[in-house]
Structures are given as C-alpha cells and as structure tokens.
Amino acid sequence: MSPHLSAAPPVSVRVRAPGKVNLSLRVGARQEDGYHPLVTIFQAVSLVEEVTATLETPGAGLSLTVSGAQAERVPVDETNLAWRAAESLARYAGVDADVRLHIHKGVPVAGGMAGGSADAAAALVACDLLWETGLSRAELSDLAAGLGSDVPFGLVGHTAVGTGRGHLLTPAMARGEFHWAFAVRDEGLSTAKVFQTFDEVVGGTPDVELSDDTELMQALRAGDPVGLGRALHNDLEAAALAMAPELGRTLEVAHEVGALGVIVSGSGPTVAALARSRQHALAIAASWTAAGVADSVHCATGPTSGARVLAS
Ligand code: ATP
Numbered sequence: 001m002s003p004h005l006s007a008a009p010p011v012s013v014r015v016r017a018p019g020k021v022n023l024s025l026r027v028g029a030r031q032e033d034g035y036h037p038l039v040t041i042f043q044a045v046s047l048v049e050e051v052t053a054t055l056e057t058p059g060a061g062l063s064l065t066v067s068g069a070q071a072e073r074v075p076v077d078e079t080n081l082a083w084r085a086a087e088s089l090a091r092y093a094g095v096d097a098d099v100r101l102h103i104h105k106g107v108p109v110a111g112g113m114a115g116g117s118a119d120a121a122a123a124l125v126a127c128d129l130l131w132e133t134g135l136s137r138a139e140l141s142d143l144a145a146g147l148g149s150d151v152p153f154g155l156v157g158h159t160a161v162g163t164g165r166g167h168l169l170t171p172a173m174a175r176g177e178f179h180w181a182f183a184v185r186d187e188g189l190s191t192a193k194v195f196q197t198f199d200e201v202v203g204g205t206p207d208v209e210l211s212d213d214t215e216l217m218q219a220l221r222a223g224d225p226v227g228l229g230r231a232l233h234n235d236l237e238a239a240a241l242a243m244a245p246e247l248g249r250t251l252e253v254a255h256e257v258g259a260l261g262v263i264v265s266g267s268g269p270t271v272a273a274l275a276r277s278r279q280h281a282l283a284i285a286a287s288w289t290a291a292g293v294a295d296s297v298h299c300a301t302g303p304t305s306g307a308r309v310l311a312s
Pocket of ligand 1: 075079082109111114116150191269
C-alpha cells in the first residue's frame with residue numbers, strides 16, 4: 001500500500017466485504033419476468049473477501065487477479081462480478097475504468113454464501129474512493145442491485161431483511177454474537193439450477209410473508225441462539241438436497257453433535273450449523289471432517305459489517 005498525503009487521491013484502496021448466511025429464505029413461485037419473489041433474512045459472517053483497487057495509468061483499462069481459497073475457480077475476465085462492478089461504476093460516473101483489481105478470497109466459491117457479490121460490493125466502494133467519484137450510499141446501492149440480488153447486502157452487512165429479489169433491504173435488530181460452522185464442498189451448485197429444480201420439485205406459493213419469521217426475529221432481538229437455531233429456514237433446501245443428496249449426511253452429522261440449527265446456506269451446497277459457542281462450532285467442524293462429509297470446514301461469527309475500507 002503506498003502512503004499518500006491526506007489531500008492527494010489514494011493510489012490504492014483495500015476494502016473488506018463479508019459472506020452471508022440466509023437465516024431464513026422464503027421463495028415464492030417464479031414470476032413472468034423469470035424472477036422469484038423472496039423474503040429473506042441475511043446475516044453477514046466473518047468469512048470475508050478483500051478487494052484491493054490500485055490506480056492505473058490513463059488508458060490502461062481494467063485488470064484482475066485472484067488469490068486465496070479456491071482462487072483457481074474464479075474467472076479473471078469481464079465475467080467476474082468485481083470487474084463488472086468497476087465497469088458499471090465507471091460508466092455511471094463517466095470516468096475511465098483504469099484500475100488493477102486484486103481479490104483475496106475467504107468465502108467459498110459457488111457455495112451459496114455470496115462471495116462474488118461481496119467482491120462486487122467491495123469493488124464499488126474501493127473504486128468510488130480511488131476514482132474520487134463520491135457516490136452516495138443510495139447510488140452505490142442502485143448500482144449494486146443492477147449487478148446481482150445479493151450485492152446490496154454486501155454493502156450494508158450486519159443482519160437485514162431482503163425483499164423483492166432479495167435486494168430491497170431493511171436492517172434487522174440483532175443482539176450479541178452468533179457462532180457458526182460451515183461445511184464446504186469443492187463442487188459448487190449453480191444458483192440458477194437450484195432455482196430451476198425448486199420450480200420443478202417445490203413450485204412455491206405466489207406470496208411469501210415475513211410474518212412467518214416472527215419467532216426468528218424475536219430470537220435475533222433477544223440474542224437467543226437456541227430460538228434462532230429452531231427458526232432457521234430455507235425453502236431452497238429441498239432443491240439443493242435433490243441435486244446433491246449427500247448433503248443430507250452433512251446435516252445429520254451436525255444434528256448429532258448438538259447443533260442448535262442446521263441449514264443449507266442459500267442455494268448451497270455449503271451447510272451452515274449454528275453452535276452454542278466458538279468451541280462448539282469447532283467441535284461441529286471437527287465432526288464433519290471426521291465423517292468425511294466436507295472438503296473444507298470453517299468457523300465464523302455473525303453479524304459483521306458490510307463493505308468497509310481497510311486502508312488507502
Ligand atoms: P450467491 O449465493 O450470491 O448465489 P454463490 O456464493 O453461490 O453466490 P459465488 O462464489 O458468488 O457463488 O459465484 C458463483 C459463480 O460466479 C462462480 O462459480 C464463478 O464462476 C462466478 N463468479 C463471478 N465473479 C466471481 C467472484 N468475484 N468470485 C467468485 N465467483 C465469481
């Protein structure tokens with residue numbers, strides 16, 4: 001990171017953004033526009049991505065490198081969500097997209113934990129600072145929603161209710177810290193295919209209601225992990241299990257070691273287990289490893305903040 005005088009524009013900006021777990025994911029029937037109405041409660045967790053944006057000479061354009069867990073599975077071209085985020089900001093603000101992006105991955109790839117969305121959120125914040133485009137939070141949020149349904153949450157983090165396609169956010173009150181264990185598989189599940197299977201197997205009702213999550217919201221407000229564990233819910237779980245039946249054993253193993261609640265995270269295949277404590281989360285992760293039901297395991301806490309600048 002190059003030092004700079006406070007008045008001078010930064011030459012490099014590093015931003016951290018979190019992965020997420022859907023504490024509840026309620027999915028309505030597919031609409032004519034192809035989207036599913038969602039009511040979801042996101043929690044940002046301490047598995048994080050770091051995006052560093054470095055100023056390039058005028059005309060150099062965009063370039064991207066990736067390091068960290070499963071980096072080889074992430075595209076380094078214009079299909080990368082962070083690349084698209086930088087491009088969309090440049091277009092909106094009327095500046096040239098001259099920037100070198102580096103992503104350090106800590107969120108499982110294609111794991112249903114929105115790692116790519118976190119990268120996009122982080123890239124928006126980093127490039128806005130680097131290019132001194134000075135967008136408001138509302139403008140950044142609009143650009144984020146145009147990039148993907150989970151990107152706006154990557155900006156705000158903490159715990160939030162998402163409606164619409166999951167992109168219309170309202171902060172949710174949550175007290176205390178929750179301990180999570182995650183079982184990750186190398187073979188990801190395509191979010192689009194999980195929704196397609198949902199359409200075929202489950203279908204969904206036309207309306208989805210937050211009122212179904214009253215118990216969950218109360219548990220969050222009270223900082224009650226037992227109540228939260230009982231209330232975890234994912235309408236996509238049956239579809240993810242139909243596509244990857246071996247996940248059933250991962251859920252079972254966590255239940256056997258006393259997890260307060262276990263769900264497939266978002267569209268899967270990551271499985272999230274809520275634990276009583278950090279030690280309990282480590283014990284759940286160790287049981288998954290011993291049972292051979294995960295390619296890697298992680299422990300994390302939630303909630304945590306959305307995209308925030310680490311250094312510039
Ligand atoms: P979500 O929960 O938001 O649906 P996910 O966590 O299941 O997403 P991601 O890791 O965000 O999945 O990415 C899914 C796919 O998108 C990857 O397989 C990869 O090909 C592509 N992709 C594009 N940009 C990125 C990125 N920055 N990081 C990871 N994958 C990316």
